[in-house]
Amino acid sequence: MKIILVAGARPNFMKVAPVWRQLIKTPDVFEPVLVHTGQHYDDQMSQIFFRDLHLPEAHYQLNVGSGSHAYQTAQIMMGFEEVLLSERPDWVVVVGDVNSTLACAIDAAKLQIPVAHIEAGLRSGDRSMPEEINRLMVDAISDLLFAPSTQACDNLKREGIGNRRIHFVGNVMIDTLFLLAVKADESRILDAHDLSVGEYVFLTLHRASNVDCQDTLRGILSALQILQSACPIAWPLHPRTRYRLSQFGFLPSVEQMDNIKLIDPVGYLDSLKLQKNAKFAMTDSGGVQEETTALGVPCLTLRENTERPETIKIGTNTLVGVRPERIVAEAESVLNGHYKTGRLPDLWDGKTAERIVALF
Ligand code: UD1
Ligand code: UDP
Numbered sequence: 001m002k003i004i005l006v007a008g009a010r011p012n013f014m015k016v017a018p019v020w021r022q023l024i025k026t027p028d029v030f031e032p033v034l035v036h037t038g039q040h041y042d043d044q045m046s047q048i049f050f051r052d053l054h055l056p057e058a059h060y061q062l063n064v065g066s067g068s069h070a071y072q073t074a075q076i077m078m079g080f081e082e083v084l085l086s087e088r089p090d091w092v093v094v095v096g097d098v099n100s101t102l103a104c105a106i107d108a109a110k111l112q113i114p115v116a117h118i119e120a121g122l123r124s125g126d127r128s129m130p131e132e133i134n135r136l137m138v139d140a141i142s143d144l145l146f147a148p149s150t151q152a153c154d155n156l157k158r159e160g161i162g163n164r165r166i167h168f169v170g171n172v173m174i175d176t177l178f179l180l181a182v183k184a185d186e187s188r189i190l191d192a193h194d195l196s197v198g199e200y201v202f203l204t205l206h207r208a209s210n211v212d213c214q215d216t217l218r219g220i221l222s223a224l225q226i227l228q229s230a231c232p233i234a235w236p237l238h239p240r241t242r243y244r245l246s247q248f249g250f251l252p253s254v255e256q257m258d259n260i261k262l263i264d265p266v267g268y269l270d271s272l273k274l275q276k277n278a279k280f281a282m283t284d285s286g287g288v289q290e291e292t293t294a295l296g297v298p299c300l301t302l303r304e305n306t307e308r309p310e311t312i313k314i315g316t317n318t319l320v321g322v323r324p325e326r327i328v329a330e331a332e333s334v335l336n337g338h339y340k341t342g343r344l345p346d347l348w349d350g351k352t353a354e355r356i357v358a359l360f
Contacts, residue, residue, distance in 0.1 A: 001030050001360060002089040007058070008037035008076070008100025011173075011287045013049035014268060015095035015118055018175035018353035020055060030357075035083055037076045037100040038063040042239065048267040053176065069099060069130060076103035084111050091116055091360060094138060095172070097131040097286075097307075101138055109141040118172055118356065120145035121152025122286075122307035130208065131286075135307070146356050148172070149310050149345060169355040170347025173287060174294050177272065178350035181295075184272035193234060193261045195277075200261075201231055201331070202278035204285050206238035210302060214248050216322050220302060221250060223327035228259035230335055233282075234274055236263040280334045282327070289317050294348060298339040300330050315342035 003023060007016045016034070023032040036058035040046045050057065062079035064072060076099065084092070084107055092108035094101045095118040108115045120139050124132050139145060139156060147153045148171040156166050190197065203224070211217050224233060237245075245251040254260060266274065275281055275291055280298035283289060289308050292299035293315025300320045311317035318340065320330045333339070347355075 001091065002033060002087065003030055003091045003093055003360065004033045004035055004083070004087060004089045006035050006037065006080070006092065006094045006100060006104045008039035008064075009096075009098040010040050010045050010049065010265075011285075012095050012098065012100065013046075013053055013055065014176045014287065015172050016093075017053040017055055018172055018179070019093065019095075019118070019356060022353040022357040030360075033060070033087055033089065034058045035060045035080065035104070036062065037080070037104070038065060039072065039076070039098060039100045041065055042265070044265040044267070045239065052180070052268040073099050073103045076100055077107050080104045080107045081111070084108060084113060089113060091144075093118060094142075095119055097122065097134045097138070099130075099134065102134040105138045105141055114143040115141060116144035116146065116356075116360075117142040118146045119148055121147040121149075121154075121156040121166070123152075123155045124305045124307040126305050128209070132307070144359065146172075146359075148347075148352075151309060167355075167359055168347065169359075170349060170352040171290060171345070172352040172356065173290055174348040175350050175353050176268070177291055177294050180269060181272060181276070184269045184276065187270045187273035189266060189270040189273050190277060193263060195232065195234055195261070195274075197277045198279055199232065200278060201227065201233045202274045202281040202283075202288075203233050203235040204238065204281075204283045204288055205235075205302065206240050207284035207303065208240070210284050210322060211238075211241045211244045217244060217248060217250065219324045220322060220327065221254060223324040223331070224254075224260065225257055226324075226328050227331050228257050230332070231279060232259045232261060234261050234263060234278070236266045236271070236274075238265060280331075280339065282331065289315075292316055293342055294344065296342065298334050300327070300334070302327060310345040311342075314345045316340060317342075 023030040064075040093116045146169045289311045293311040299317045
């Protein structure tokens with residue numbers, strides 16, 4: 001059975017790696033083919049994850065690069081269609097909710113090649129979010145829907161998707177976390193940035209609704225200015241965010257905040273090390289909301305909604321929105337020792353890829 005695995009952007013690599021590892025265990029049954037769309041392309045947004053996760057070089061690199069949603073999606077569709085026509089796989093597996101996920105799912109569906117979606121059924125309910133459009137579209141045309149939670153299964157059923165297509169398999173990203181959590185302890189990232197265990201905040205921001213809007217970003221920065229005087233903030237800067245900070249003229253003032261450590265985007269092992277040892281995390285990332293829940297580290301999510309409600313109901317995540325007063329109040333409360341503890345959601349057990357591959 002020839003199975004094409006598609007990866008394009010940073011969070012995809014952590015979701016593809018466990019499935020890749022599981023497929024290559026039985027070479028007489030599966031022939032996996034890895035396709036990288038090139039949506040993310042900087043070494044620190046792409047190649048470093050191949051090294052950290054021990055992924056082989058992709059069989060196909062489409063090199064699409066950046067652009068508007070329509071341009072990027074169309075470029076991926078044109079490149080991936082050629083791959084499908086020459087490889088004629090039995091299945092195409094897409095992960096997550098990025099533009100690469102959508103483009104490749106559409107290509108496959110139109111060529112009548114079965115599509116499997118890993119991380120199906122997540123819904124923020126917010127259609128101004130480009131990822132929400134991608135989720136809805138991909139789930140509508142996928143043949144196999146691998147859901148990470150029972151709520152995700154319910155979301156799919158509510159949209160009229162038949163039970164037979166839906167499988168509750170757990171969270172594949174947590175397979176990668178369990179595999180590499182100990183290895184991550186070897187990372188030297190804390191020393192490199194003069195950070196002490198339990199005495200800093202880990203921050204990531206890249207959501208378009210937060211960083212592309214000048215007023216929202218200004219508000220978040222005003223909260224960070226106050227917080228950094230109480231606790232150092234380690235902030236690996238996503239390229240979208242660096243670009244916006246610079247375009248809006250905010251970068252010099254952030255660079256002048258003594259206790260904010262601006263870092264280039266870090267690899268997966270460094271990211272885990274930073275999360276594991278943080279006092280708490282502040283983020284708008286989907287993956288970081290999940291990883292902090294898995295690690296038992298408090299997380300404040302700077303968004304109005306989340307497609308990962310189990311991290312709030314069961315895990316350590318709190319949705320705080322983007323109003324500066326609320327961000328400061330919630331962060332100070334954690335700094336003063338008031339934070340919720342959580343437990344692992346169902347099937348966050350490191351065996352999700354095993355369950356997925358058993359269903360092909
Ligand atoms: C994308 C995904 C988002 C995901 C995020 C993970 C979509 C719609 N968005 O957002 O869901 O959470 O990846 O990180 O698919 N850039 C570089 N170097 C790179 C990659 C990007 O400089 O290697 C810059 C470019 O200026 C580009 C911008 O970042 O225009 C945004 O990249 P893009 O892939 O379009 O969206 P992300 O914000 O990364
Ligand atoms: N991550 C990383 N380096 C960073 C920031 C995040 O390796 O500098 C990891 C993080 O640990 C998680 C994934 O990237 O595994 C999340 O990706 P991202 O936040 O880019 O996208 P999202 O999950 O929001 O789609």
